[in-house]
Amino acid sequence: MNLPDYASAPMISQIAEMLDDGLIIADNNGMILSVNDAAVRLLGQNLVGKYIVDVVTHDDITRIFAHVAEGRIVQEVVYQPTDMVSTEFALRIKPLDDNMVALLFLDMTLQRNLENVRRDFVANVSHELRSPLTSLSGFIETMINGDVTDDAMKLRFLKIMDEESKRMTRLIDDLLSLSRVEVYEHIIPENEVSLLATINAVRDTLVGKAEARNMQIIVRDNRLDKAKPARILGSYDELTEVFVNLVENAVKYGFEGSHIVIELTEPMPGQLQIDVINQGEGIAKQHLSRITERFYRVDKARSRQIGGTGLGLAIVKHILNRHRGSMDVASVPGESTIFTVTLPLI
Ligand SMILES: Nc1ncnc2c1ncn2[C@@H]1O[C@H](COP(=O)(O)OP(=O)(O)OP(=O)(O)O)[C@@H](O)[C@H]1O
Ligand SMILES: [Mg+2]
Structure with a gap:
């Protein structure tokens, strides 16, 4: 100096x-x-x-x-x-x-932690992309070598290849979504969005997936004044993404044949609470604080098998931050899980 x-x-x-x-x-x-x-x-x-x-x-x-x-x-x-x-x-x-x-x-703690996060992130992305790619190129090679002569077998291989390429697309879409919401996280969205309409639309989108597992999605408006619109300042697309992720998780990780309940309440004036409740294996206590981390899955193999990349809740968290909202999760292993979202009403 x-x-x-x-x-x-x-x-x-x-x-x-x-x-x-x-x-x-x-x-x-x-x-x-x-x-x-x-x-x-x-x-x-x-x-x-x-x-x-x-x-x-x-x-x-x-x-x-x-x-x-x-x-x-x-x-x-x-x-x-x-x-x-x-x-x-x-x-x-x-x-x-x-x-x-x-x-x-x-x-240097923050800098070192950021470096670790970046390194882990790159390692995770590469790993997640490599496994479907390895599987794809394996099947392509087998077919080029002419080892598959039977038509039924050929179709089975093509279906797996289709699934693997879709998995890669999903991962890339999720990564883009995540980086987009991270960039705009500091800007509060300006549009007025009706949450009840958003949630009903999400239910309609996922009703087929739920039925495939013999499940029902029930929306309950338990606000005192139901005539009042549940409006917040937000982005319709992003809020849809939040509830698609939460309800999709409830479908994926819920018990077959059980019900999913989405409940709206107004715990205090100016605040809207949305609980997404499902019956299922639940999440053990030691995982609760980590499930919004990128790529964090309680049972990696099982989530992968049902098509999860572990980015859903990380995206949800960033979108809620942008909307000045918050999320909590409570779970009784073997019984039920509740994801609670709180958002400021207009
Ligand atoms: N309702 C739930 N019941 C039990 N476990 C859950 C529930 N929701 C999430 N989890 C656990 O949290 C993990 C992270 O969820 P997240 O939505 O981020 O990832 P994913 O569903 O595996 O993949 P993606 O959402 O990217 O397709 C899941 O892998 C699962 O282990
Ligand atoms: Mg998910």
């Missing part, structure tokens, strides 16, 4: 207070002379007068500090405090004039 000549010591300490990164000034022996607020938040109170080795729990800190103080060189190390769960700092140590040393703690 090249400060102008007129930058006095009090001025520098005022600037240090603006930093989100912890800053410590120590003497050449490692005794702490001054700290900024961020360093106090990070390492605790009463730091002045203590020694660096006693507050920084890094195995090699004594050697590194001496190296900087004696060699007049800058060093940077990765520092993961033992008492702070999965937090990571870049600790930069720099010699100053007048036999002093500065230590700057740059919090």
Whole structure:
């Protein structure tokens, strides 16, 4: 940092207070002379007068500090405090004039987490695309080699190939949907949408899928004033996507022959609550907090088999964020699951 000549010591300490990164000034022996607020938040109170080795729990800190103080060189190390769960700092140590040393703690946790998320995401997408692709090219090769002569067999192969290519299309559509809602998440939609009409339309779309599993979809308007329109500011397409995902899940993961109930209530003035309730295997407690993560499926093999990519609830969550709404899930394993959506009414 090249400060102008007129930058006095009090001025520098005022600037240090603006930093989100912890800053410590120590003497050449490692005794702490001054700290900024961020360093106090990070390492605790009463730091002045203590020694660096006693507050920084890094195995090699004594050697590194001496190296900087004696060699007049800058060093940077990765520092993961033992008492702070999965937090990571870049600790930069720099010699100053007048036999002093500065230590700057740059919090890298968020950046590292984002990198992990990105890496996992790319790995997941590649994996999800690779399996249908491998299956497709296997079947194509078999057919090219002329190994399939029987017409019935040929048709069976083509049907599987059709299913696999549809799976890839679904995955790509979901990925595009997800990235679109992420981009526009900060913008509140402006159109007026009637939620009751949206939900009835969703029911009509999915009635066939439900019947195939011998299930019924029942919409119950339990608001006190049913004459009042259940209108919110929203995007019709996105809200449809929310309830298609939730009701489709209820159909997929519900017990065959059971009923799905979509219930509208107004728990407090200005708020609309929509519960999507199904009877089924449910979701064990340890999975509940994770099911809105991309690609998270409780039973990967089973969900894949019934055509799930694990992106549905991630899309739902982002759309609801955009609509300033929220979602909760409660489940009794072996019995039932309730997804509760809350949205602000106009
Ligand atoms: N009503 C439900 N009952 C039981 N489990 C559910 C229910 N809804 C969701 N889940 C679980 O949550 C997981 C994530 O759901 P999500 O909708 O994100 O993915 P998916 O349905 O597997 O795939 P996609 O929606 O992308 O086609 C599911 O794989 C399933 O394990
Ligand atoms: Mg789904």
